[in-house]
Amino acid sequence: MAIAITVGMTQPCRLNLHWKNNTKHKEREAKAMQMLQFQASLESNTKANRKTSPHLLRKLCKQGRLKEALHILREMEQPADHFTYTFLLQECIKKKAFSLGKLIHTHLNEIGFVPDTVLANTLLNMYAKCGRMLDARKMFDEMPERDECSWNVIIAAYSRHGFAEEALTLFHQMQQTDLQPNQFAYSSVLSACAKLAALEQGMEIHKQVISSGCATDVFLDCALIELYAKCGRVEKAHQLFEKMLQPNVVSGNIMIAAYGQNGRMEEAGKVFQDMPKRDVITWNAMITGFMQNGCVDEAQKLFRTIPKRNVVSWTAMIAGYAQNGRSEEALKSFLQMQRTGMKPDAQTFASALTACANMAALQHGMEIHDEIVKSGFQYDVFVNNALLDMYAKCGDIEKTHNLFDKMPKRNVVTWSTMIGGYAMHGLGMEAIKLFEEMQICGTKPNHVTLLCVLMACCHAGLVEKGLQYFHTMSECYDVKPAMEHYGCMVDLFGRAGHLNTARDFIYKMPIKPDATVWGSLLGACSVHKNVGLGKLAAERLLELEPDNATAYVVLSNIYAAAGMWEDHENTRRMITDEMDKKLPGHSWIEVNKQVHSFLADDS
């Protein structure tokens, strides 16, 4: 809103519009009075009493009238001082009025005002806080002089907004200057190391912290605990946690999350019990920990007892249900959440879509898609990736591709999902074309991308092409073949009927083949009716997983197909009651907008 106020002209007709509505009328009247005073102060300001400008500006800021403050700035014949501009911008940051802050910056540029270091740092911080890292970087690069604060702000911002490598690079650059890192820079860069799981570098910096004699504070302590926790050194993290002089909620929360991520929920529970203060993050970390470790019931119990839920609590439940194969409950929670008046955010939508994808619930997925557009999250890359996957898993490859074309931003997951989608639908050549296009667009494939490419070759019967990618992946894409890639290659040979090649490939593997690799061979033997190899594959699989009922079933089917009824019966008898219970896999299908579950062999 531009505040072009010509009091005499605009006010009366506006008031008349609301004449009948008494409250609105009063509001209007008050507003008009305010405007008149404002105008008066403006005039006195620009004419005689310029010295009151800073005072008036600060007063307006405190009343939250930032736009009016900007107007005064523009009207002033002389620029205000550095302190006033800094104060104004800090208010913008506090009130998250970033677009206004940007306008102030533009204004400063227009009048050719050269900021001092403190003001420049505040501008830098404004861009950093709202995640506009390109603007922040420009600000930083163009600063004629930088102090510790300038470095601290930019390092912290890079770390916070997911550019941990950049944070580390800048930290090293800072050390090339005459400036010494203090506890601010140290805690930010340690947090970046934690995010990268860069233990070596983190420990190196930890040593520096000690030798530099830098003042420690809770932030630094927390960053160190987080570093060791995220790098799997839970014991070390716990040691530091115990030694903390002023343990706080944050350090406790970090420990709970660390124990949860390492499958040690009992210890997480101990920390939770002993915490003198808990906040919603404490509860959410516990819930997430239980969900990550498959303890859905425990997570539910906590969710019921949590004193105050936020959007993260709900998302943790929805994502947790979906991750634990309970997608129906995930969708129910998603609906329940909205009934309580809680608004989903991008992450909630992404989790709900995962549940739809798991169940191939196209109608639900499309309804959520509508909601996403209505709530303005349709440009989020995570949301779009989840949508892409949902449409692909629901079998609508047309819609998947259309969405892919329209996406404003793509990352490696986007490309992998689309390639995987083509693979699922047997469109091998399309997948390969996209894989080549992805590289032209400058996105580096990861281990999942290569797995999707191999799967595409597998589903389309492109044996030679698959082999070629497999042999060059380490060298060309810097992705070392892992178990899942070997498993996929066995699948590729097996489906094509090259059973002996598949067997020899397994024998030549540099890592010990796991159950899924033998399972792939077993499956192929079933399709191509090879009793000898099938028996071998089943034996190896059962060595690794003695309770794998599916192995017995498939092997018995191989015997049956070969007419070997005695072996068939003997194999069947190996299946215990306990194994039998786990046998039939659940599948989901959507009929008339209702999600139904059915068992294998159901009609």
Add this chain to the structure above:
DNA sequence: ATCTTGTTTC
């Protein structure tokens, strides 16, 4: 000026 919880491809 700095910290912790939930999201996408296997």
